[in-house]
Amino acid sequence: MTDTIEIARLHKRYGNRVALHELDLRVRPGTVFGLIGPNGAGKTTTLRTLVDIIRPSSGSVRVLGEDPRHGGAELRRRMGYVPGELHLEGRPSGHRMLAFYARVSGARDSATTLRTGRDLADRLGVDLTRPVHTLSKGNKQKVGLIQAFMHHPELLILDEPTGGLDPLMQREFLQMVREAKDAGQTVLLSSHVLSEIQQTADEVAVLANGRVVADGDVASLRLGSIRRVRVELATTDAAAARAALERIPGLTEVDVHAADGMLRLSGTVDGAIDPFLKALARFEVRDLTVEEPDLEESVLRLYGVSATPASARPASARSASRRSRHDSEGQR
The missing domain is CATH 3.40.50.300 (P-loop containing nucleotide triphosphate hydrolases)
Structure with missing residues (x-):
């Protein structure tokens, strides 16, 4: 056809x-x-x-x-x-x-x-x-x-x-x-x-x-696999919070600071959100925001800033893309 x-x-x-x-x-x-x-x-x-x-x-x-x-x-x-x-x-x-x-x-x-x-x-x-x-x-x-x-x-x-x-x-x-x-x-x-x-x-x-x-x-x-997260925890134990965050796969750009008797955490999760939620389960969560980054950020994060044409990419990556089996790690 x-x-x-x-x-x-x-x-x-x-x-x-x-x-x-x-x-x-x-x-x-x-x-x-x-x-x-x-x-x-x-x-x-x-x-x-x-x-x-x-x-x-x-x-x-x-x-x-x-x-x-x-x-x-x-x-x-x-x-x-x-x-x-x-x-x-x-x-x-x-x-x-x-x-x-x-x-x-x-x-x-x-x-x-x-x-x-x-x-x-x-x-x-x-x-x-x-x-x-x-x-x-x-x-x-x-x-x-x-x-x-x-x-x-x-x-x-x-x-x-x-x-x-x-x-x-x-x-x-x-x-x-x-x-x-x-x-x-x-x-x-x-x-x-x-x-x-x-x-x-x-x-x-x-x-x-x-x-x-x-x-x-x-x-x-995997266009939806990147999320920006913000959390408020009812604790001031920054060391415990950081220890919990270190065990979360795909969590980057982490920022932790105390304010008004709480800890405010922010970061970017690349992959499943479930490990992030489970890591916070030991704390009292006062507020949680999970948002999709804008399109440009998603594209650049997943595929890099280079706009290398398909013909210049490795043959294995091209064939994987055409078969809809894209390996995002190979494109970074």
Whole structure:
């Protein structure tokens, strides 16, 4: 079966700046593929190339079996796209804007498409009677999502799609992605939010400086294994606390200090959180915070600051990554 997206040696240069370095990427049909990385990694450039907003400097791109540069409107009708910077202005109401999108999507039954759009609007809680220029950023984002999903495209390309959405609507969006996958649609999701990728993606590629530095299934990449922890203990026995912490595997950047008759501990846990919790069981825990570090910190910590291209990595590491058996220790 032909891959939905095939990118080979994609290179994009803006003047003296290289945004993409011979990027290779494949997305299988009917899957959710996560594309993650820090700002400037090349995610948006990659997605814009897929919808022919940006032309590559070299390399090849095929989307749904066609070159985006030659697929024209027919190819674009088979896709749903949410840009990273969505601009909806003007006086038309949300209804009129979606009616326009229903017509240009080329759906055989634009009335049914529009009806689906209105159902999605009810689901997301956006008032389509208002002019789009009066909508909040979050509600404009909802309209952008609706126009992408409502014609049931074969491929959804979503660039930071939850920007401006509240947590409840973010959860609803993730459910929409799962439903699209269940319906056989393919989803390419670019995100800064690790939890979005972890909850939806079958496979993921990590970009840094325009290169894929790791790829595979979400579990094998261990993207969620790094956590920042902060604890308040009802004790002033710093020596006992330090002794307990020394036995915790993967605990680094430890800071222990006394304040207000308590000990405040902080550090970073790489791996399972259970040994950390068990080590603290002998103390009275007044407060505990476990948080996911930001995406850039996770990427740099797991895969190092170097954006070494896959072709320059050891052959064993490349094959392991392609088989979704990524050995994170070999990538540090």
